[in-house]
Structure formats: structure tokens, C-alpha cells
Ligand SMILES: Nc1ncnc2c1ncn2[C@@H]1O[C@H](COP(=O)(O)OP(=O)(O)O)[C@@H](O)[C@H]1O
């Protein structure tokens with residue numbers, strides 16, 4: 093009891109007001125409900141009752157929530173609360189290890205619980221990993237991969253060239269679009285008036301949305317739209333590149349020095365001239381560097397996109413994998429590794445020279 | 448002849464800082480007017496209001512009998528091109544040659560599409576080289592501007608301002624980033640274009656010794672208000688303490 097005294101919610105708790113306390117309570121409710129639900133589904137149904145595929149009912153999380161509310165409310169009178177620790181309502185004494193405080197121990201417990209649940213959900217099984225049939229399978233695929241079928245070398249090479257070109261076209265087409273959009277997405281240029289700031293917000297939002305959808309998903313969308321093949325892959329990479337380059341370019345514009353811009357404005361130059369002479373010379377080198385890096389990324393992505401029918405070497409890989417022709421897959425893996433390594437090396441070299 | 452007139456000029460920044468309070472003054476053609484004052488007294492703000500880099504909050508501003516505060520767009524740009532400006536940090540275009548930097552002073556009279564392609568007339572190029580000769584840098588025309596020393600960069604900035612063929616040159620602490628001897632060299636070029644080319648100069652300065660050497664008239668700002676107007680020789684001990692505070696000690700640079 094004596095020890096707990098030092099962990100009393102400190103004086104400022106009242107100054108912090110009820111907002112922090114309410115926030116802490118909500119965090120606690122979520123954590124305890126989560127614990128109750130995992131404990132019931134995993135601990136009781138799966139391990140105690142040994143049921144392999146327990147049914148799910150929507151009343152279960154609701155009961156868990158009820159338990160969470162009760163537990164969080166009861167414990168809100170103690171220092172045994174992760175929510176309070178996060179909200180800054182618990183004072184951690186300097187002279188004592190933080191692992192001796194109840195809230196930190198509780199946090200460790202929650203993390204351990206999640207880890208155990210995670211192992212279960214990902215079906216981690218040492219037995220399967222080291223079983224006889226498992227090891228035989230591993231031996232089969234590795235020996236096939238290590239004896240690649242050089243007969244398809246030519247096909248692999250052409251498919252790889254298709255992939256590199258696809259990435260190149262996607263990057264090239266994205267550059268001018270991103271170049272223009274970046275000026276509208278740069279806060280320092282757009283905060284002048286309410287109208288321009290509204291345009292800035294809309295463009296930022298659209299770009300963030302586009303970027304948060306993986307190119308793989310865009311490739312699936314476009315493969316329905318324009319049919320399976322390099323064109324759909326190219327469109328997917330193009331769209332994603334526009335969004336990424338716009339973000340990188342506009343961040344670069346935001347970090348330029350105002351001096352040349354001010355000087356050009358003072359000469360009586362037109363706004364377009366101000367940008368061309370005051371902004372562009374400050375951003376060309378970083379732009380080039382980003383763009384080459386982007387092409388490098390696009391080559392890797394183009395390979396993955398090929399797996400869902402975006403054309404190039406990825407599509408070839410998917411076909412041979414579907415036929416379980418592992419020697420051919422081995423050949424393709426070697427070509428892909430070589431291309432990725434080469435692009436990585438070249439892009440790093442070029443970017444180093446641009447510094 | 449009266450070139451510039453400021454009536455009841457006030458400036459409040461969007462964040463609520465009032466940098467200028469009710470400033471009144473006039474500038475005659477050919478003057479070398481120096482503005483002094485502590486850091487934060489509003490000197491830079493005042494210069495930027497004159498060429499409308501910052502819009503004024505209230506008051507009138509007449510340049511060659513034309514109201515500047517009422518102007519926008521093309522009209523404002525045309526008037527701005529008649530007012531040159533140089534800065535403490537020089538503000539040259541990085542990675543470009545000295546000549547390109549000087550030619551940028553002609554942007555206002557060059558069509559946009561031509562300037563995007565860098566197409567300047569032979570006459571303009573010749574003029575740029577002539578102005579470089581005036582500041583003693585004709586041999587550096589094809590050197591990258593960011594490879595020059597601070598004093599040389601400021602002289603390129605002066606040539607760029609001259610390229611605008613200005614009536615007035617605004618100089619915002621032009622020597623504050625330079626060492627003493629370079630400072631004098633740059634000030635001498637400003638004096639030269641004032642006396643030989645007849646360009647009116649309005650210059651913010653920090654050091655009183657430079658003020659005494661170069662100014663034909665002085666305005667002192669304190670807290671955004673004019674506290675002194677007069678000849679540089681008339682600033683005595685008393686005025687000095689009013690402008691810079693009781694504890695200030697005068698230092699000179701030679
Ligand atoms: N862009 C700005 N936004 C808000 N306040 C500013 C801005 N520029 C200057 N100020 C403020 O205005 C006052 C005058 O600044 P300034 O004109 O730069 O003085 P000086 O050039 O004499 O040092 C200072 O208090 C400064 O903090």
C-alpha cells in the first residue's frame with residue numbers, strides 16, 4: 093500500500109479536467125473488452141472446450157463490452173490503468189524502474205495477450221514446419237529452384253524487359269502530371285487565399301486517398317476496366333506514381349527558401365515567372381533524385397502487379413506457379429532478382445551523382 | 448521632386464503583430480535615405496510595404512504620384528519593376544549563372560513564354576553585362592552565382608536591381624551578413640549608383656558609423672513608429688539613447 097501511494101494520480105489530474113479522465117476510461121474499456129473477448133474465444137472455447145471452429149455470435153462482443161465497462165470503471169479508482177498512463181494522469185517516479193508500476197505491467201500483459209492470439213490466428217505450427225511431408229516439400233521446391241530451366245531464359249528476359257518498360261512509361265507519364273499538381277499541393281504557395289487553400293485541401297485529400305490504395309488493388313480495378321495485360325499494370329503504377337510524386341515534390345516545394353521567391357516577386361515578375369525562376373531551380377535536383385528512385389520502386393511493383401495479371405514477368409511467374417513448374421519458376425526468380433539488383437544499383441549510383 | 452509619399456501607414460500581420468504604427472514620411476528624388484532602428488522595430492516591414500510585398504493594413508502610399516495600395520495584377524507588377532530591391536541574404540537564384548541572375552531583373556518587361564525558354568534579346572544581354580561592369584563583376588558573368596563570395600553575390604544583386612532600370616532601390620540590411628571591409632565596398636557601390644546613375648536609395652542599416660558615412664537623411668524607427676527624422680550628423684548621444692535604449696554603446700566599423 094505504501095508503494096502505491098507514490099503512484100497516486102497526481103495533483104494535476106483535476107487541473108487536466110475531466111477530458112483526460114474520460115479519454116483514459118475509454119481506452120481502458122476498449123482494452124478490457126478486448127481481453128474479455130480474447131479470453132472467452134481463445135482460452136475458453138478453443139483450448140478448454142477444444143472446439144476447432146467455434147461459432148461467432150454478435151452478442152459475444154457486446155457481453156465483452158459490458159465486462160470491459162465494469163472492469164474499467166472499477167479500476168479507474170486505482171493506478172492499475174493503461175488509459176491513465178497514456179493520458180498522462182499517472183506520475184512515474186524517476187528513481188524506480190517503470191516496470192514496477194501496475195499500469196506498465198498491465199500494458200505488458202495486453203501485448204503478451206495479443207502476441208499469443210496472433211500466433212493462434214496465423215496458425216503458427218512447428219509441427220507442420222518440421223513434419224516429414226513438410227520437409228519433403230521444402231526439399232522439392234528448393235532443389236527445383238536451384239536447377240532453373242534455362243530453356244525459358246529468352247521468354248523470361250523479354251517478359252522482364254516488358255516489366256521495365258512498363259515501369260518506365262508509368263513513371264514518365266506521371267512526372268508532368270505530378271509536376272503541375274505539386275504546386276497546387278504545396279502549402280506555402282497555396283495558403284494565400286481561401287480559394288487556393290480549398291484547392292490545396294482537395295488535391296491533398298485526393299492524393300492521400302489514391303496513395304492509400306495499393307497499386308495491386310488499382311491493377312485489379314484496371315484489369316477489369318481495360319483487360320488483363322501490361323496496360324492495366326501501367327495504369328495502376330501511373331496512378332500510384334502520380335500520387336507519390338506529388339507528395340514528394342510538394343514537400344520539396346514547401347522546404348525551399350523564400351528568398352529567391354521574394355526577390356523575383358520584387359522585380360515585378362509574373363507569378364509563373366516567379367515560380368520558374370524562384371522555385372524551380374531550387375527543386376530540380378531533388379526532383380530528379382526522387383523520380384529515379386520512383387522508377388526503381390515501380391520496377392519492383394510492376395513485378396508484383398504482374399501476379400494479378402498486370403503483364404510482364406510477374407504474369408509469367410504466376411502462370412508457371414499455377415502449373416507447379418518449379419524449375420521454370422526458379423529461372424524467373426533469378427531474372428527478377430537480377431533486374432531488381434541492377435535497378436537498385438543504377439538508381440543509387442545516379443542519385444549519388446546528383447547530390 | 449517628390450518621389451515617394453507615405454501617409455498614415457500601418458501594418459498588422461495576420462497573426463496580430465502590429466509592425467508599423469501610423470508612419471508618415473516623404474522621399475525626394477536623389478536622396479540616400481537610411482532607416483535605422485533595433486531589430487524588430489519594423490524596418491524590413493516598411494521596405495516590403497513600399498513595394499507591396501506585404502500589403503499595408505491602412506494608409507496611403509504614393510509612388511510618382513500614383514496610389515500603390517490600390518493596385519493589383521499587371522499594374523502593380525509594372526510599378527514594382529520600377530522599384531529595385533536587395534536583401535540581407537542576397538536571394539540570388541541558386542545553380543544559375545551570374546548573367547542569368549542579372550537578366551532576371553528584366554522579367555517584368557519580357558513575355559512569360561520567352562522567359563520560360565530563357566530567350567532574352569541581345570540588347571538585354573549587353574545591358575546586363577554593362578551593369579555587371581558597373582559593379583566590377585564582368586569577368587564573372589558565366590560563373591554560377593552560388594560559387595561567389597558574399598560581397599560578390601550582393602553586387603550581382605545590385606546589378607539585377609539595376610537591370611529593372613529602377614527609380615528607387617530598396618536595400619534591406621544589405622551588409623549585415625558581410626565583414627567590415629566588404630561592407631564598405633558594397634556601400635560604395637550603392638553610393639555610386641545613387642550619385643552617378645541618380646537612383647534614389649532607401650537603405651536599412653544597423654551600424655551608425657555606416658549611416659554617418661553614406662546617408663543624406665535618416666529615419667529612426669522604434670516599435671513601428673518614427674522617432675527621428677533628420678540629417679545623420681544631428682544624431683547626438685541623446686538621440687542615440689532614445690533610438691537604441693539607455694544601455695546601448697556605439698560601436699563603429701572601419
Ligand atoms: N511575416 C511576419 N508575420 C508576423 N510578424 C512578423 C512578420 N515579419 C515580421 N514580423 C514582426 O513584425 C515586427 C517588425 O519586424 P521587422 O520588420 O522584421 O523588423 P526589423 O527588420 O526592424 O528587424 C517584429 O515584431 C516581427 O516579429
Ligand SMILES: [Mg+2]
Pocket residue numbers: 487490491492620
Ligand atoms: Mg529586418
